Amino acid sequence: MTNSYRLRICDLPATERPRERLLQQGVTALGTGELLAILLGTGSGKLSAVGLGQYLLQELGRHQQDALAVLREIKPAELMTLPGIGPAKATTILAAIELGKRVFLSRPLERTPIDSPELAVMALAPDLMWAETERFALLLLDVKHRLLGSRVLTIGTVTETLAHPREIFREAIRLGATRLIVGHNHPSGNVTPSTADLELTGQLLQCSKILDIPVLDHLILGQGNHCSLRSSTRLWEGYESLC
Incomplete structure (x- = not known):
């Protein structure tokens, strides 16, 4: 996958934009790939942010693993080995995961x-x-x-x-x-x-x-x-x- 150009969420049709769908339909209406897309912000190569989010889930779920279980425990260096994920995207994803854990545990x-x-x-x-x-x-x-x-x-x-x-x-x-x-x-x-x-x-x-x-x-x-x-x-x- 090359980084020859990036596709932003705002380049997608309005009905396909995760942010707009979240605001109109609520966060539970979004799939996991769309939630990742909001965190990613931009795509990579010929993939939109939504496409990159789905691609990440497929990569994490290889060998019949639970993609979310892998993502919950993944280390920064491992995450950055995935195509299209550099330090900025990796830290955004990991920060969101940790925030979710803390919200769950802080009641x-x-x-x-x-x-x-x-x-x-x-x-x-x-x-x-x-x-x-x-x-x-x-x-x-x-x-x-x-x-x-x-x-x-x-x-x-x-x-x-x-x-x-x-x-x-x-x-x-x-x-x-x-x-x-x-x-x-x-x-x-x-x-x-x-x-x-x-x-x-x-x-x-x-x-x-x-x-x-x-x-x-x-x-x-x-x-x-x-x-x-x-x-x-x-x-x-x-x-x-x-x-």
Whole structure:
């Protein structure tokens, strides 16, 4: 691909201009390639900005990969190896991706009771959602399920981390928590619980009954996905009175 001339978004017919479509129809009406086109501003070679955006998605999605998953973790040097992407376009795209992550993670919880998996995910996401190695974290709650604080208890390898019930409840007692939500991440984005995840959850529930510190949920996060073990398993049967 050569840079002999550039095609701007404003050179396109009005009905094909992503900016105008966004203003008239809303941001959700635009495809991913069109959103990239707005960030790119100009095309390259014989491709318009829209064409370049679509081309980038195709390149990122090679080998049956999820293009957005690749883009979410791509490094500047890797992005600039793609035709038509120099430092200016690369930094614009990466800044937009990081801004999106921060918006997703910055919804304040303050003293809101954490009474749903979605609210728990919001609290755990800054530490777990896009981490490249497995981490095990705690949400420490008061008797009204309000957040007292969060802790990353262990950090593992790309594929494994371990947390012992003793360490988990020791931290809860130390900080005066009367309720717990535990969570860890799967860096792959596949949030299906493993056998080890289920066994640890069972152990935690048994300990919670002895110590009278309920474990309200165990959440698995990764790459924008999450799974609530309380919602998706029957492990909590017989422990409802604690919660």
